[in-house]
Amino acid sequence: MNVTVLxxxxxxxxxxxxxxxxxxxxxxxxxxxxxxxxxxxxxxKRWLEHKQTIGNRSRQxxxxxxxxxxxSPGVGxxxxxxxxxxxHPGSDLPLMQEQLLDLFDVSYGLLAPLVGGAAGERNVEFxxxxxxxxxxxxxxxxxxxxPRLLGAVQVNIEWTExxxxxxxxxxxxxxxAQVNIPPRGLEPLGRRRYWPILRACAEAGxxxxxHLGGTSGHASTGGGWPSFYHDEHPSYVQSMQTLVxxxxxxxVFEEIPDLKIVLVEGGFAWLPALCWRLDKHWKRLKAExxxxxxxxxxxxxxxxxxxxxxxxxxEQPVDMLSILEWIGPEKVMFSTDYPHWDQDDPRYxxxxxxxxxxxxxxxxxxxxxxxxxx
Amino acid sequence: MARPVQGLxxxxxxxxxPDTRTLLPYLEPYWREHVQRRxxxxxxxxxxxxxxxxxxNLRPDWKPETGLAGARLERLQRDLLDPFGHRYAILNCVHGxxxxxxxxxxxxxxxxxxxxxxxxxxxxxxxxxxxxxxPPHSAELAAEEVERLAGDHRFVQIxxxxxxELPLGRRQHWPLYRVxxxxxxxxxxxxxxxxxxxxxxxxWGSLYLEDYVSYAQGSASALxxxxxxxxxxKFPALKVVLIESxxxxxxxxxxxxxxxxxxxxxxxxxxxxxxxxxxxxxxxMTLQPFDAPPSADxxxxxxxxxxxxxxxxxxxxxxxxxxxxxxxIPDGLSEALVHKICIENPLNTYARLKETTP
Numbered sequence: 011m012n013v014t015v016l017x018x019x020x021x022x023x024x025x026x027x028x029x030x031x032x033x034x035x036x037x038x039x040x041x042x043x044x045x046x047x048x049x050x051x052x053x054x055k056r057w058l059e060h061k062q063t064i065g066n067r068s069r070q071x072x073x074x075x076x077x078x079x080x081x082s083p084g085v086g087x088x089x090x091x092x093x094x095x096x097x098h099p100g101s102d103l104p105l106m107q108e109q110l111l112d113l114f115d116v117s118y119g120l121l122a123p124l125v126g127g128a129a130g131e132r133n134v135e136f137x138x139x140x141x142x143x144x145x146x147x148x149x150x151x152x153x154x155x156x157p158r159l160l161g162a163v164q165v166n167i168e169w170t171e172x173x174x175x176x177x178x179x180x181x182x183x184x185x186x187a188q189v190n191i192p193p194r195g196l197e198p199l200g201r202r203r204y205w206p207i208l209r210a211c212a213e214a215g216x217x218x219x220x221h222l223g224g225t226s227g228h229a230s231t232g233g234g235w236p237s238f239y240h241d242e243h244p245s246y247v248q249s250m251q252t253l254v255x256x257x258x259x260x261x262v263f264e265e266i267p268d269l270k271i272v273l274v275e276g277g278f279a280w281l282p283a284l285c286w287r288l289d290k291h292w293k294r295l296k297a298e299x300x301x302x303x304x305x306x307x308x309x310x311x312x313x314x315x316x317x318x319x320x321x322x323x324x325e326q327p328v329d330m331l332s333i334l335e336w337i338g339p340e341k342v343m344f345s346t347d348y349p350h351w352d353q354d355d356p357r358y359x360x361x362x363x364x365x366x367x368x369x370x371x372x373x374x375x376x377x378x379x380x381x382x383x384x
Numbered sequence: 385m386a387r388p389v390q391g392l393x394x395x396x397x398x399x400x401x402p403d404t405r406t407l408l409p410y411l412e413p414y415w416r417e418h419v420q421r422r423x424x425x426x427x428x429x430x431x432x433x434x435x436x437x438x439x440x441n442l443r444p445d446w447k448p449e450t451g452l453a454g455a456r457l458e459r460l461q462r463d464l465l466d467p468f469g470h471r472y473a474i475l476n477c478v479h480g481x482x483x484x485x486x487x488x489x490x491x492x493x494x495x496x497x498x499x500x501x502x503x504x505x506x507x508x509x510x511x512x513x514x515x516x517x518x519p520p521h522s523a524e525l526a527a528e529e530v531e532r533l534a535g536d537h538r539f540v541q542i543x544x545x546x547x548x549e550l551p552l553g554r555r556q557h558w559p560l561y562r563v564x565x566x567x568x569x570x571x572x573x574x575x576x577x578x579x580x581x582x583x584x585x586x587x588w589g590s591l592y593l594e595d596y597v598s599y600a601q602g603s604a605s606a607l608x609x610x611x612x613x614x615x616x617x618k619f620p621a622l623k624v625v626l627i628e629s630x631x632x633x634x635x636x637x638x639x640x641x642x643x644x645x646x647x648x649x650x651x652x653x654x655x656x657x658x659x660x661x662x663x664x665x666x667x668x669m670t671l672q673p674f675d676a677p678p679s680a681d682x683x684x685x686x687x688x689x690x691x692x693x694x695x696x697x698x699x700x701x702x703x704x705x706x707x708x709x710x711x712x713i714p715d716g717l718s719e720a721l722v723h724k725i726c727i728e729n730p731l732n733t734y735a736r737l738k739e740t741t742p
């Protein structure tokens with residue numbers, strides 16, 4: 011355990027900051043609504059009435075909150091991120107600027123809204139309406155007020171045509187960085203029925219960010235539902251592994267060569283071992299997936315990016331360097347996950363000194379290149 | 385790849401029930417009649433987790449001229465026990481018996497399999513040991529079956545699947561863990577699923593390759609559940625063996641688990657030590673498939689990250705195809721470590737093997 015690091019009081023002064031970190035691109039920032047009616051102006055009368063009467067219908071027992079209670083109020087928020095004037099962490103732009111964007115001179119913050127329930131909505135028409143509303147809300151409440159904030163296009167992938175229309179509508183608008191699809195879906199994303207949506211993302215020039223979460227109705231693990239957030243939290247990794255496996259093995263990257271996938275909030279230290287396992291067993295089962303023209307790990311290297319939070323903390327901190335090297339430091343992008351309880355502070359996230367060149371790539375250049383930012 | 389040492393202990397050898405009819409003499413009279421009335425002896429109860437003709441599950445030179453691989457003792461002797469010089473081989477019978485929804489029918493078939501394993505295998509070759517097959521979704525019935533067989537020390541382990549109805553740590557399973565600990569029988573968690581749930585919340589994939597790859601994450605979540613629920617706090621002497629689950633995924637999984645524990649341990653206050661420490665003490669893994677990285681340098685790093693020379697147990701995973709010829713050991717492991725993997729570690733895991741080892 012890195013006791014020394016864990017016990018160190020954070021030095022919040024600007025002088026303490028590494029100049030090569032200042033100005034980083036944050037690949038995972040969570041905006042929140044000020045109140046339950048924030049999306050209403052962006053809904054048609056029909057869907058507003060639906061929202062006010064039936065409301066969201068997802069695939070879990072509790073209607074209004076997570077099935078796994080977190081360890082801090084607001085479903086796991088940073089305790090100091092509650093705005094003094096009231097409201098939820100992530101709902102107040104000035105506080106977000108103070109605690110994140112201005113503090114670190116963040117050049118871009120990539121939004122990942124986890125509100126609105128569009129992606130997991132069972133009534134796909136309402137899902138599409140909510141996706142559109144959340145998208146308008148991102149622009150009006152965030153991107154247009156602080157141009158450092160870039161939106162993530164929300165879609166409900168269970169209605170192909172509507173999802174494609176939403177993606178096409180946002181294409182070419184620099185306020186959008188990517189399309190967000192939660193990894194816990196009805197079926198793994200590599201399945202053929204999702205290819206038209208993935209193709210639309212690639213054609214619009216949007217990477218697809220798989221931000222952990224989603225309510226698929228499937229148990230969190232292949233052996234059923236965990237009892238605790240303590241084992242639910244690591245199970246998020248497994249949905250990511252399922253999707254990487256699916257996208258690679260189904261031959262999606264052969265079919266859509268421009269597709270770029272970003273794994274968000276799933277950690278990343280597991281990726282090399284998954285690649286070794288994929289390569290090893292693909293050798294035996296090649297005949298089952300004849301569309302692959304190279305080893306699974308080659309597709310991962312070419313098409314998949316990872317964001318860092320929640321960063322793994324190897325028992326020997328120096329092992330982080332091997333993991334980064336095995337994944338390729340050009341594929342790793344820093345993220346804070348502000349304002350969640352387990353967010354990473356760019357000054358303390360890595361428990362080992364990174365080579366300067368890697369630091370530049372991970373904190374800035376990789377995201378800049380992937381999202382074609384200035 | 386390198387050769388294992390003579391006198392090795394092989395902790396994962398698959399035996400296959402040739403057909404359901406074979407089990408009839410071993411069923412109790414009520415169940416024999418029941419099975420025959422329903423015509424179940426005509427049905428093939430192969431688990432869909434391991435299609436028997438998929439290349440990964442059938443090494444070409446271990447393929448029999450007729451019938452299923454792993455179904456005949458003579459072939460096992462000729463293919464494996466004689467050339468490798470096994471001291472012991474632990475037989476694991478992965479079979480649909482463990483997947484029947486009826487707990488009673490599941491127990492009836494498991495019992496018949498255990499009796500068949502005794503008569504057709506253990507009684508015929510002194511090198512053979514076996515895992516007790518139990519209905520994993522009924523801890524009471526499973527415990528009963530363990531009690532019935534515990535006196536026969538050729539049974540050295542209890543076999544369950546990584547992915548069943550409920551995560552393996554859940555308290556409903558604890559009656560089984562209580563008898564396992566009492567009799568010094570490790571719980572062998574074999575890769576695979578009874579397909580009550582897709583491999584993760586990400587849903588059902590299309591290909592067997594996806595399923596097979598997912599078995600590592602199935603084992604990871606089984607382990608996370610056992611840790612979180614406090615199985616090893618309640619049963620500190622219990623040993624768990626992850627079988628055919630891969631190896632190299634473990635370090636990264638442990639880092640994640642330890643970090644979550646540091647942040648969330650108020651939810652599971654019975655966990656007073658970092659999960660990695662518990663896992664190094666109570667959990668073992670069989671060697672094949674190892675899922676080795678491409679370079680020796682990477683392998684050395686992974687072994688160091690594992691942080692224990694006690695955890696790995698030699699396995700051939702016969703008749704599955706993970707290596708060719710005699711090259712069952714990944715390159716780059718020291719001679720001393722290979723010796724431990726082949727002999728000392730299995731002996732220390734399966735206490736019952738020591739009783740008959742000079």
